Amino acid sequence: xxxxxxxxxxxxxxxxxxxxxxxxxxxxxxxxxxxxxxxxGKGPQLIIDIRSNVGEKKDQRIAVxxxxxxxxxxxxxxxxxxxxxxxxxxxxxxxxxxxxxxxxGKGTKLSVIP
Amino acid sequence: xxxxxxSPTHLIKxxxxxxxLRCSPKSGHDTVSWYxxxxxxxxxxxxxxxxxxxxxxxxxxxxxxxxQFPNYSSELNVNALLLGDSALYLCASSKxxxxxEQYFGPGTRLTVT
Numbered sequence: 670x671x672x673x674x675x676x677x678x679x680x681x682x683x684x685x686x687x688x689x690x691x692x693x694x695x696x697x698x699x700x701x702x703x704x705x706x707x708x709x710g711k712g713p714q715l716i717i718d719i720r721s722n723v724g725e726k727k728d729q730r731i732a733v734x735x736x737x738x739x740x741x742x743x744x745x746x747x748x749x750x751x752x753x754x755x756x757x758x759x760x761x762x763x764x765x766x767x768x769x770x771x772x773x774g775k776g777t778k779l780s781v782i783p
Numbered sequence: 784x785x786x787x788x789x790s791p792t793h794l795i796k797x798x799x800x801x802x803x804l805r806c807s808p809k810s811g812h813d814t815v816s817w818y819x820x821x822x823x824x825x826x827x828x829x830x831x832x833x834x835x836x837x838x839x840x841x842x843x844x845x846x847x848x849x850x851q852f853p854n855y856s857s858e859l860n861v862n863a864l865l866l867g868d869s870a871l872y873l874c875a876s877s878k879x880x881x882x883x884e885q886y887f888g889p890g891t892r893l894t895v896t
Contacts, residue, residue, distance in 0.1 A: 675825075701883055712787075712873055712887035713826065758825050762883070769839045769882035770816070771875075773825030 671696045673761050675774025682749050683782050690777045692759035693741040700764035702742045703771065704733060707756045717744070721764075749781045785810055787876050787888035795894045796864050804859040804891045808876030815857040816885060817849060820871040831882060832857055861893075869895045 672695040682688045694702075700721040705713035719726045719733045719742065726733050730749075735742040746753055756778050760771040788807045796802050808815050814833045818826035828841035832851035851857045855876075861868055871892050875885040 673825075703884070705887070710889075712889045715884065715886055718884065760825075767839060769814075769831045769833075770828035770841060771818075771826070771885060772828070775825050776823075 671699055671761055671763055671772040673759060673772050673774040675759050675777060677777060678775065679778045679780070681780045681782060684749060684751060686749055688746045688749055688753070688779055688781075690744045690757055690759070690779070691741060692743070692761075692774050693739075694761040694772075695740070696761075696763060697737075697740060698763050698765065698768075699761040701762040702733070702735060703760050703762075704731075704744050705758045705760065705773075707758065707776075709755075713758060746779075749779075751781050751783050754779055754781045787874055787886055789872075789874050789888040789891050791891060792889070793892045793894075795896060798864055798866060798895055800864050801860065801862045802864060802893060804861075804872050804874075804893070805856065806859070806874030806876075806888060807856045808874075809886050812876035812878045812886070813855050814877045814879070814882050815851055815855065816875045816877070816882065817857070817859045818873040818875065818887075819843075820873055820890070822870075826873055826887075829859070833880070833882075864895045866895050869893060 703718035707713045732745045759774045816831040817829040820826045830840040835851045871890040874888045877885045
């Protein structure tokens with residue numbers, strides 16, 4: 670099955686700096702890559718996603734890039750704010766009939782220092 | 784527009800007991816997936832329901848079972864609870880066959896003593 674590796678496990682940045690979180694996946698048949706933000710005591714919140722026919726997607730301060738050849742994708746957060754502090758998860762989903770599950774990385778704890 | 788709701792919020796059970804968790808999907812969604820999240824880990828897929836049938840199952844034993852009702856809400860049942868079943872149980876809903884854009888509820892924190 671699919672395997673997703675996520676790095677780093679923890680990340681501290683100064684407010685206003687950029688943060689980058691990277692993930693690699695194992696199965697080239699994966700075609701959907703969402704990112705989730707999970708705050709303490711809450712469920713994961715979908716913040717951005719990308720499909721395999723697109724190389725980059727941007728939504729205000731958040732962007733995701735995908736390199737299908739290398740089988741990796743990254744989350745970029747610019748102008749970080751204290752409220753960006755949370756655990757971020759990447760995930761991947763295989764294409765094709767019968768493939769509906771999301772396979773998650775182990776998460777990155779982002780701390781934005783004021 | 785109500786998001787995904789889950790009940791109860793917290794639950795404490797004894798080893799060997801049985802538990803039922805409930806989920807109501809986001810308005811307009813017809814697919815429900817269940818995930819288990821251990822402390823400090825990413826969510827692990829348990830199974831997914833679409834059109835009242837289980838259409839994919841992760842690597843979980845038969846002690847984990849579920850149901851989806853005609854109104855798309857869903858239940859997760861766990862029998863013969865083990866200490867290792869202690870986790871946050873998350874429900875995610877999505878729309879349509881592809882199960883893209885899965886939106887999660889707040890979860891149910893299950894503690895087995």
